[in-house]
Amino acid sequence: MTFFGHTLKAGLRALAALTALAAAPAMAQAPTQATGTLDAIRARGTLICGVNTGLAGFAQPNSQGVWTGFDVEYCRALAVAIFNDASKVRYVPTTAQVRFTALQSGEVDVLFRNTTWTLSRDTSLGLDFPAINFYDGQGFMVKRSANVASARDLDGATICVQPGTTTEQNLADWARGARIRFTPVVIERLEDNIAAYLAGRCDAYTTDISGLAATRAAQSQPNDHVILPEVISKEPLGPLVRHGDQRFADLVRWVHFGLITAEEFEVTAANVVQLSTTDTRPDVQRLLGRTSELGQMLGVDNRWMVNIIRTTGNYGEIFTRHLTPIGLQRGPNALWSTPGGLQYAPPFR
Amino acid sequence: MSDATADPRFKRTAPKRPMKLSWSDERVRAIFWQVLVVGILVAIVWWLVTNTQRNLEIRRIATGWGFLQREAGLPIAEHMIDYSPTDNYLRALMVGVLNTLKVAIVGIILATILGTLIGIARLSKNWLVSKIAGIYVEVIRDLPLLLQLLFWYTILQGLPGPRQAINPIDGVFLSNRGLLLPWIQWEGAHTAALLAALVGFVLTWMYSDLMRAKQMEDGQPRRIWPIGILLIIGGPIAVWALLGAPFTPDVPALRGFNFRGGLVMSPEYFALLVGLVTYTSGFIAEIVRAGIQSVHSGQWEAAQALGLKPGVVLKQIVLPQALRVIVPPMTSQYLNITKNSSLAVAIGYQDIVSIANTTLNQTGQAIEGIAIIMAVYLSISLSISLFMNWYNSKIALVER
């Protein structure tokens, strides 16, 4: 009966060893301001990318557990720019609540998680928005059988909304302005929100129009649902990086601009390798690193855009691959040269 | 007076050893260990606090309680006090606390009733009844509560819409918008009557204590219920009548998208309540069963041999003994219901966790948000513990 004494001692010793074992890989050394995010990523050998926990079209794991989607392509593009290897990304699913903490604490390097750029977020979180990769706005979706033509008809309705987002505050603001009374149903997780709307718990479901379209397209009878014409807010969605590391912010920003510029000059995944040697347009030659040293200015390989486009395609291709299937139009996300388009990249020179 | 004659040897206390600064002195070791442990803890806390302060500064995260006065802007579906998104965070959080209490108190009452019934059913002589009760307890206790809540919520969402609502009797509607019951338009007189009932209840309690004390003196049983009914029912009615006897029925009716009027029990509240009650009743049933079984059958037989009526046996002999076994574990179940009500956040019932969570998300003040949640639960837990300990000491065996 005296073995417990030994066990206690042996156990404690072993636990100390186990703790060390567990903590070693888990304590990823986060970059400090001094060393810079890019160097830390290089030293680590992988990019850590914060994504949504599961939003159709933007970021979701498929049946094999592989992350896919619009935001995921941006993570891959960034990894290609740094390592020329799209697989060197670790995806950290983040909820709406922990996303900012995760980035602030260095748990992730960058957040591609359809986050709305607002003044207070830009100034009070210690974070920066390098670009806007998706222009969105908040809207409402109702069932066709409800015979609602406009959001103004929603007086007295029950509305499903995700808490802790700008969506929730926009809804309250809008209802006050439009003198509409409504009953909110606030559910933390996106899929539960959608399930509640589909089950008829709510008369209307409100979120970014991209989200509405994704949900609508997923239904077996999309025509049973109507997205109302009113857009009650501006939702510029973009990546986030930590404030104070301009070098890394520049890289994230110009990866986005590179994808836009590639679409502008019709550089695609299929023709990029060929164009990188044959194209005579000076803009394309600079973009693809044949002339000038734009890549090196950003601290990456000069052929970074060739590698990116070869892997992910240009902005239009990414959009078509992930967002067109869920029923989204280009709308404001078309290139600036198309009427109504807002996607515009500063010149590559 | 015996002091003077007592043998002085018996008055002597243990000799006071002088404290030696040596490792072999137990007291020195005790002080050393305590100083060491407290020192390490203080060092850790100090380290954490300095880190936090530095991090808050670097990340420019605001601190302090000023945000409580700011406009909340968050819509809340169920509120027992007046609330609109233009109110401040403090009021929103108060609404959350009240919502937590609403589900916890109702849950405790219902779970006690259901748990007791199932506990008794497990001891039933009918094989089918005891078997079903046994399976119920086993299944309910072996599934995570969160899974059960999600399941109930999915089921409740499957009810028909408001236009096809199930309407068993006039004025009662069951749909995926919840359960609607006819109610009255609440006025000051009703609140006053409710308070009067509460006062009546306390007075009845005191009266019965008084009468029992008298019974102890002369052995004469006294009737309590006539005075009790007068105090608990008569008093409030009189108060209500004096204040003008307002009575306007408020019957729910379908208008536009939703029902208007009546008493609403939302699917979120309903799912949370059903989930908490069924889950906890599984545990309470086991406690009740063990409590009843702990009373020796000889007690029943002896009481019957004395010629006591079965009702008296149950009330005066068996229940007091069973309660001593039942009450302590029951306290922890009541605490569990209260704490588990925080799972509301997963199914969209806006309790204190849900609202504090949204608050900390909007303001970015995580420390204050978590502190609020913890403070609220600690005070609720403490109140329940104090009440149950008081009750437990009241029914405990008085050893002589």
Add this chain to the structure above:
Amino acid sequence: MASDTTLTPVSIPVPPEPRRAPISVVGPIAWVRANLFSGWLSTAITLALGYLIIRWAIGFIDWAFINAIWSVPNNQTQACRDARGVGACWAVVTEKHRFILFGTYPYEEHWRPALACVIFVGLYIVSAMRRFWRKELALIWIAALTAIGVLMWGGILGMPFVAQERWGGLPITLILSTFGLAFAFPLAILVALGRRSKMPAIKAICVLYVELIRGVPLISLLFMASVMFPLFLPEGMNIDKLLRAQIAIILFAGAYLAEVVRAGLQALPKGQYEAADALGLSYWHKTGFIILPQALRMVIPPLVNTFIGFFKDTSLVLIIGIFDLLTAGKTAIVEPAWQGFGVEVYITIGLIYFCFCFAMSKYSQSLEAELNQHRRR
């Protein structure tokens, strides 16, 4: 009646063949009569319940088996949607079972988490056998947990490294609960001893810790782990969110286990303490050789019950976005084609939880009966 013999006028020298009791007293019919139809109330209840059970069972079998759809070709869920309400769509489980079980772990490496789960189950079985209740058990635990760590992380023996963000599903549930127990247990013993200590400062700290943790819901601790821990650490250092959740669960489990252990310490007769003191044993010798071995044996059944509680409670990490079994199940139905088949997925996950918890609770009950045997006499 047994008095028959006394009424017989002649005594029979050879005892009569023992007669079987009449069928109406011991046979199945008698059992049915005594246990199901003993009175009009009992009969009514039996009939009503029987009717309800049979009706419900037929409905369930229709839905779950006869009208169910077991698989569909490449995400064409139309057949499932047509069968809604009349038949279950088990195709969602067929398609997504590997995702539900292992989350986003690399697909071709799924054998590793699967093997880890097997090791976990083996570890539970070994720990449950009384012949292994020796000091070697601690070594077995260390070996098993190390093996699981190696399997899940990889990076050696030709297994590619897999970062813990990609872990998911059942292994996470098992890791959180088992590692939680393994680390919380020593903590709990120290706290329980501290709470019974004569040193006021140490006692106060232990009481404060236990009561504080037990007074707040686990969710608030998990929130704290997910949004407050990062603020506690110096700049440049951060802990992975799985580890943070694990720390929260250890702190939580520690407080509850400490109370279980304390109950064991209190239940021990005072004579044991006094005898050990009389022998002049030091505090640690007394505790390690006399007190703990007896006290811990006494609390094994409540310990198992507490563990069942943690096992279920780990599902709460859903709320902070960690991919445990429940979260993986919910994420599996995000994909548009599979939206709306929640009930099927919940039932499947419920079955997995039930298997684990039911086995453990049956084990704890039998153990309790076994350990109490000597007391019943």
